[in-house]
Amino acid sequence: MLSIRDLTVRIGPYQIVSIDELHLTRGRRLGLVGESGSGKTMTAMSIVGLQPREAQITGSITFDGRELVGLTDSQLAAIRGTDIGVIFQDPLRALNPTMRIGKQIGESVRLHSDLRRSAVNARVIDLMTQVQLPEPEQLARRYPHQLSGGQRQRVVIAMAIAARPKLLIADEPTTALDVTVQKGILDLLAQLSEEYEMAMLFVSHSLGVVRKITHDVAVLYGGRVVETGPSSEIIDQPRHRYTEALIGANPGQADPDAIEAALGTPLTTIPGSVPALDAFPSGCRFRDRCAHSLDTCAENPPVTRMSGGHRFTCWNPTHTPVGGELDGAAR
C-alpha cells in the first residue's frame, strides 16, 4: 500500500531524512520510533505533503500505486482526509475553537460525500459512537474547550476516519494525554484499524506504545532507518546496537508486563544525545555513542543486512548467525 524508496528530505545543506526503503501493507500497523530529532515526524509528514515549506524531497513514495512525490499541494490536500487520514499529538491544533464539534465532524463528512443534511447528522452520531464518545447527541453541541483532552482526540479520530481512509498517519497521538486516557485511545486506534482494514503509520517515542499497537517497527536514528522488522521480534531480540541501547536504557518499555506503566516515557537515557545535524560522525552515525563500535564503523557507512525477519544497518550487531555469516546479501 505504501512504499518509500530512496527518500531524502533536505533543508538547506542538511539531509534530515535518508531512507532506502520502507513498506506498509494493507491493514498492517507500522511504528516509527526513535529519540527526539531522529526524523520521525519529518518522514511521516513528507508522505502527505505536510513537511516544512523549505524542505526538499527526492525519491519515491507510492501509495496504492500512485507516486506522491511531485504532486501539487492541492493534489496532496485531496489525498489527505480521503485516502489518508492524519492525526497529531495536539488535538486542539486540528480543531476550530469556535465551532461546535458536531459541526466540525459534519464538515469532514460533507467534504467526502454528497449526503443530505439529515444523513450527515446521522453519520456524525455514528462516527462519534464508533470512537466511543459518550452521549453523542449532547456532546455534538459542545465546543472543543468543553471536552477533555481524550475526548478531543476522539473527535479528531472521528474526523480522520470520516472518509474511511486506507491509511491513518498518527503522529504521537497519545503523548499529550495521561496514561489511562492514552490506553483507551490506543485500544480504539487498534480496533478501528482492524475493523476497517486500515493501515497505520504510528509515530512514537515510546517502545511500549509501539509494541502494544504495531505489527512492525522501524527504528530511526539520524534520519536513517537503522533496524526494521516485526515489533515483538525487534524489541525481544534487537540486532542493531542503537535498538539494543534504546531498550537497555528504557527496560520498562520493552517488558510486556510493564508497558502500561511505561506508556509515554520518552527515550532519552542513552548516554550522550543525538548530535546536531552538522555534527554526525563519519561512517556509522551512531558510533560516537555506541559501546561496541569498531574501526570499520568510523571508516564506512554500515551496509543493510537481513537476519531472520530483521533488516538492520550495523557493522557489529548483537547477534551473528552460526558461521559468522549474516543471512542475505548486503546491499
Ligand SMILES: Nc1ncnc2c1ncn2[C@@H]1O[C@H](COP(=O)(O)OP(=O)(O)OP(=O)(O)O)[C@@H](O)[C@H]1O
Ligand atoms: N523547519 C525545520 N528547519 C530545519 N530543521 C528542521 C525543521 N524541522 C525539523 N528540523 C530538524 O529535523 C530533524 C528531525 O526532526 P523531526 O521533527 O522529524 O524529529 P522527531 O524524531 O519527530 O523528533 P520529536 O520526537 O522531537 O518530534 C531534527 O534535527 C530537527 O531539528
